[in-house]
Amino acid sequence: SQQGEEDPQALSIQEGENATMNCSYKTSINNLQWYRQNSGRGLVHLILIRSNEREKHSGRLRVTLDTSKKSSSLLITASRAADTASYFCATDDPQVNAGNNRKLIWGLGTSLAVNP
């Protein structure tokens, strides 16, 4: 069952603006990951943040993690039309992934539209 919940479900912004998406989860985690999916394509991994990290950067991406609130945010700065996609968070639950299962718990995604 899905445990991650992203909000907003949909976001529409102008090119050059920043986009912020949030993810909440319910259990303890080893790490939280963000993935991107262009329409009709497979998912692509963007960034991973571990449970003992609070913030991580990769290019125009900034991810924060608050384990006390069980939430994460993904910030895309200076957005471009090419950033238009759906963004998913996924968590790695240490109780689920004992051994080598490596199952991820997925959110429902945020659909981002960046208008030129």
Place this chain on the structure above:
Amino acid sequence: SQTIHQWPATLVQPVGSPLSLECTVEGTSNPNLYWYRQAAGRGLQLLFYSVGIGQISSEVPQNLSASRPQDRQFILSSKKLLLSDSGFYLCAWTRVGLETQYFGPGTRLLVL
């Protein structure tokens, strides 16, 4: 480098017909393999995963089945498709020691 292939890319099938979707991974050995289904505008639903040849775990009871006849081959099958089987099917792999999943391009299935 590792690559993952899925075929076909698109499939239109009548209700009651059989299904076989194939996923293969290149450039790695002993991967964990996953089949997901994604309904339009929705998140990912894990259908099956496999940690080795012949080892299949089912997440959701349904009329689909999965098999892993070779180390880097994962097949999703059905004997009789239902309308509700329509969706976007994604295969993914990872490996013990990795935390990221790597996805194939997906197969869009339309059951009419």
